[in-house]
Amino acid sequence: MIGALVGWLLPDSLWSWLAVAALVALIAGVWLLPTLRLVERIAITAGLLALALIAVLHSAWQGEAEAHAAAKMEIRAKAAELAALKKRNAILEREALQKVRDDAKIDEATTTLKDAIDEAAKHQPPGAVTDPAAVAVGCARLRRSGQTGSSDYRRFCGG
Numbered sequence: 187m188i189g190a191l192v193g194w195l196l197p198d199s200l201w202s203w204l205a206v207a208a209l210v211a212l213i214a215g216v217w218l219l220p221t222l223r224l225v226e227r228i229a230i231t232a233g234l235l236a237l238a239l240i241a242v243l244h245s246a247w248q249g250e251a252e253a254h255a256a257a258k259m260e261i262r263a264k265a266a267e268l269a270a271l272k273k274r275n276a277i278l279e280r281e282a283l284q285k286v287r288d289d290a291k292i293d294e295a296t297t298t299l300k301d302a303i304d305e306a307a308k309h310q311p312p313g314a315v316t317d318p319a320a321v322a323v324g325c326a327r328l329r330r331s332g333q334t335g336s337s338d339y340r341r342f343c344g345g
Contacts, residue, residue, distance in 0.1 A: 202245075209238050316342075 216222065216230045325343035333339060 205238075205241070209234060 212234055213231050216227050216234075219227075222230070321342055325339070328334060328336070328339045328343065334343075
């Protein structure tokens with residue numbers, strides 16, 4: 187507590203030190219002048235000390251005002267950052283929900299198409315000849331999807 191008070195009272199810039207030195211010189215000059223009476227010396231010294239106290243309090247008040255303004259600016263910046271993060275989070279959540287819906291639609295369409303293809307293959311007349319280009323495309327698709335171990339692949343693609 188005392189360390190903080192002493193640190194607050196001691197000047198921290200060259201101009202502050204010069205002001206303290208000038209104050210001390212003025213007070214010393216007042217007390218060294220032989221023409222002034224004791225009451226005048228005390229009054230002038232008290233006036234100078236009062237002016238110094240006012241200067242110190244003004245300086246402290248200015249420092250607090252600057253710190254307050256800086257804190258307000260920091261709070262505004264954090265509030266803006268928070269608002270931006272909330273907006274980004276809302277967008278990401280909305281996009282994630284849309285992706286889930288899209289994935290469900292894609293899975294449903296894939297299942298429907300696979301079922302339709304399987305159903306069409308079951309209703310193919312016996313002995314029907316398949317176009318060689320269609321067989322080649324089908325084999326390529328099976329190879330890309332990694333289904334080379336199935337019996338249909340071995341039967342149609344020869345391997």
